[in-house]
Amino acid sequence: MNILQKHKNRLCVQAEAAEPHQSSSDQSGLIQQVRSRMASLLRPLRIFFPARCCVPTRFYSGFVSRMRFLNSLKECDEACVAALQNAHIFLFHRLVPLLQQTGRGNLSPVFLTYSDVQSVLQKLGSDESLLKESILVGCSDQNQAQFCLDVGELDQAAVAEEFKGCFMDLRKAFFLLNGSGAPLVAKAQALLRWHQINRFCGATGQPTQRNQAGSQRVCSSSSIIYYPKMSPVVIVLVSDGKRCLLGRQSSFPRGMYSALAGFCDMGETLEEALCREVAEEVGVELQSISYSSSQHWPFPHSSFMLGCHATVSPAHTQLNVDLSELEDARWFTVEEISSGLQVKTTPRRGDPPSFWLPPKHTLANRLITEWRDRQRNSKDSMG
Numbered sequence: 001m002n003i004l005q006k007h008k009n010r011l012c013v014q015a016e017a018a019e020p021h022q023s024s025s026d027q028s029g030l031i032q033q034v035r036s037r038m039a040s041l042l043r044p045l046r047i048f049f050p051a052r053c054c055v056p057t058r059f060y061s062g063f064v065s066r067m068r069f070l071n072s073l074k075e076c077d078e079a080c081v082a083a084l085q086n087a088h089i090f091l092f093h094r095l096v097p098l099l100q101q102t103g104r105g106n107l108s109p110v111f112l113t114y115s116d117v118q119s120v121l122q123k124l125g126s127d128e129s130l131l132k133e134s135i136l137v138g139c140s141d142q143n144q145a146q147f148c149l150d151v152g153e154l155d156q157a158a159v160a161e162e163f164k165g166c167f168m169d170l171r172k173a174f175f176l177l178n179g180s181g182a183p184l185v186a187k188a189q190a191l192l193r194w195h196q197i198n199r200f201c202g203a204t205g206q207p208t209q210r211n212q213a214g215s216q217r218v219c220s221s222s223s224i225i226y227y228p229k230m231s232p233v234v235i236v237l238v239s240d241g242k243r244c245l246l247g248r249q250s251s252f253p254r255g256m257y258s259a260l261a262g263f264c265d266m267g268e269t270l271e272e273a274l275c276r277e278v279a280e281e282v283g284v285e286l287q288s289i290s291y292s293s294s295q296h297w298p299f300p301h302s303s304f305m306l307g308c309h310a311t312v313s314p315a316h317t318q319l320n321v322d323l324s325e326l327e328d329a330r331w332f333t334v335e336e337i338s339s340g341l342q343v344k345t346t347p348r349r350g351d352p353p354s355f356w357l358p359p360k361h362t363l364a365n366r367l368i369t370e371w372r373d374r375q376r377n378s379k380d381s382m383g
């Protein structure tokens with residue numbers, strides 16, 4: 001147990017002891033004491049609680065504390081301004097992220113301090129008030145708030161040079177980003193884009209104002225509060241027990257097949273959307289559905305992908321592909337899938353056409369890998 005944890009635990013016991021038994025004035029005295037002790041303990045961690053904002057008087061696990069901390073920043077502009085001054089900030093230029101190579105050969109965002117960004121803004125002749133445009137994205141495992149900022153008004157090459165990074169289109173960079181970097185950059189880009197296209201109220205045409213965290217925008221004239229939007233998308237790996245069903249759109253890279261996917265219609269359940277999409281695209285009826293997992297997907301914009309496995313009856317596997325949606329759809333054996341999963345790089349122009357699958361980081365890859373593993377396990381258990 002580290003020193004901070006020990007202090008936290010002691011404060012926790014004090015705060016909890018105060019709650020049920022002491023008079024309210026004793027309690028507020030103790031809470032004040034806890035507040036200032038906590039502030040001094042958290043200062044080295046660069047987490048600040050302004051006096052006006054609510055300070056939690058109980059301590060929880062690291063995860064719970066982080067979630068409550070983030071939530072407090074969304075609710076309190078002052079706390080958010082204070083957190084920004086001690087945060088990790090990563091940059092975009094007109095929605096293109098600033099990235100750098102990591103030791104392991106992949107990419108990560110360039111994390112900067114407030115003063116790093118402040119001094120470069122000054123050097124490049126920009127008003128440092130631009131920093132207030134930063135948007136809260138998350139909190140690291142080390143309790144460091146993470147913000148993103150779009151510096152699209154500055155010279156892109158000059159910013160890249162100052163921070164020894166490179167601005168790279170997210171479509172090209174996404175699969176090269178490290179495991180924690182990919183969802184973080186995707187989320188940041190989605191939030192920045194949402195702010196860019198929601199500057200005006202759809203009802204009144206008046207400008208909307210964001211809160212400091214960037215978790216909402218409000219129209220003061222209509223009082224409508226706008227929250228960042230995602231489009232729900234279903235994705236499904238259909239199996240007939242021995243084979244799985246994959247399709248490809250003409251826009252996919254050559255040779256790549258993926259699980260069937262589609263946007264949900266208004267009012268649909270997850271199950272209804274899955275059954276409709278599969279019926280529309282390949283003309284088969286699903287028998288059973290089981291949920292696997294989900295993913296935020298940045299392309300073309302923000303989608304909330306819900307991934308499922310489904311079965312069809314082996315007697316009803318005849319496909320009737322809607323060629324206006326898909327170029328091809330086929331059943332694949334587990335051996336074909338295993339070899340498709342071995343292909344690690346996108347085939348280059350001129351390479352012979354080969355079958356390959358969406359890379360890791362994609363929910364399609366996760367569903368296909370889960371299916372392959374289950375098929376292998378059931379083969380093994382049957383001897």
Ligand SMILES: NC(=O)c1ccc[n+]([C@@H]2O[C@H](COP(=O)([O-])OP(=O)(O)OC[C@H]3O[C@@H](n4cnc5c(N)ncnc54)[C@H](O)[C@@H]3O)[C@@H](O)[C@H]2O)c1
Pocket residue numbers: 231233235258259260261262263264295297299300303305325358362363364365
């Ligand atoms: N992460 C993954 O593993 C993975 C795998 C496959 C597909 N996807 C994503 O799933 C998404 C949906 O797949 P699809 O293209 O087969 O969908 P789809 O089959 O629903 O067809 C796309 C069409 O749906 C319509 N549409 C309805 N609502 C829409 C909305 N909110 N936004 C955009 N278009 C809408 C448009 O006409 C569009 O051309 C794509 O964005 C794709 O990038 C992700």
Ligand SMILES: [Mg+2]
Pocket residue numbers: 260261262281325
């Ligand atoms: Mg589709």
